Amino acid sequence: QKEVEQDPGPLSVPEGAIVSLNCTYSNSAFQYFMWYRQYSRKGPELLMYTYSSGNKEDGRFTAQVDKSSKYISLFIRDSQPSDSATYLCAMSRINNDMRFGAGTRLTVKP
Amino acid sequence: EPEVTQTPSHQVTQMGQEVILRCVPISNHLYFYWYRQILGQKVEFLVSFYNNEISEKSEIFDDQFSVERPDGSNFTLKIRSTKLEDSAMYFCASSEYMDSPLHFGNGTRLTVT
Numbered sequence: 561q562k563e564v565e566q567d568p569g570p571l572s573v574p575e576g577a578i579v580s581l582n583c584t585y586s587n588s589a590f591q592y593f594m595w596y597r598q599y600s601r602k603g604p605e606l607l608m609y610t611y612s613s614g615n616k617e618d619g620r621f622t623a624q625v626d627k628s629s630k631y632i633s634l635f636i637r638d639s640q641p642s643d644s645a646t647y648l649c650a651m652s653r654i655n656n657d658m659r660f661g662a663g664t665r666l667t668v669k670p
Numbered sequence: 671e672p673e674v675t676q677t678p679s680h681q682v683t684q685m686g687q688e689v690i691l692r693c694v695p696i697s698n699h700l701y702f703y704w705y706r707q708i709l710g711q712k713v714e715f716l717v718s719f720y721n722n723e724i725s726e727k728s729e730i731f732d733d734q735f736s737v738e739r740p741d742g743s744n745f746t747l748k749i750r751s752t753k754l755e756d757s758a759m760y761f762c763a764s765s766e767y768m769d770s771p772l773h774f775g776n777g778t779r780l781t782v783t
Contacts, residue, residue, distance in 0.1 A: 594772075
């Protein structure tokens with residue numbers, strides 16, 4: 561089993577839709593969970609950062625962590641064409657050796 | 671907003687040559703990292719650096735690679751004798767503390783011919 565699994569998509573939704581992105585992981589020692597957004601030819605841009613289980617909301621974005629199921633999610637409400645990008649989940653025990661998912665490519669169509 | 675800057679944006683080199691990739695981390699950050707992303711593949715951890723020492727490194731980071739903080743602002747990754755399979759995007763990142771989120775630069779695209 562891969563340490564971090566993420567469906568690479570592609571995922572295409574109409575503008576205004578709710579987007580759900582997910583990752584599963586196998587290492588129960590992970591404590592820090594992050595979502596990054598990556599536009600073409602750019603570096604990963606931090607969207608959400610959570611420690612341990614629970615929910616975190618920031619504007620249109622909500623991150624959920626369920627450590628018992630080893631499952632994390634990112635929800636995007638009222639999706640916009642500018643949200644079109646690749647979304648990377650990442651996690652670590654400490655930030656020295658963060659593990660990334662493969663990334664899900666999202667397209668939001670006007 | 672402060673950001674991590676990387677130069678050059680694109681580096682082309684011949685196999686066997688040495689390359690140095692440069693990064694200027696965010697000024698008050700203490701932890702520095704290099705990651706690599708081969709085209710179409712995952713972002714992979716290479717090395718972390720703190721207090722002028724490597725604190726963690728992956729199996730990818732072999733003797734061909736080295737890192738240095740030559741002054742108070744720059745952080746470099748050197749590849750001594752490049753191979754074709756070193757072609758990738760190399761991302762520098764920094765964080766304020768060990769458990770702070772990482773902030774990434776826009777990467778250097780390394781092409782080895």
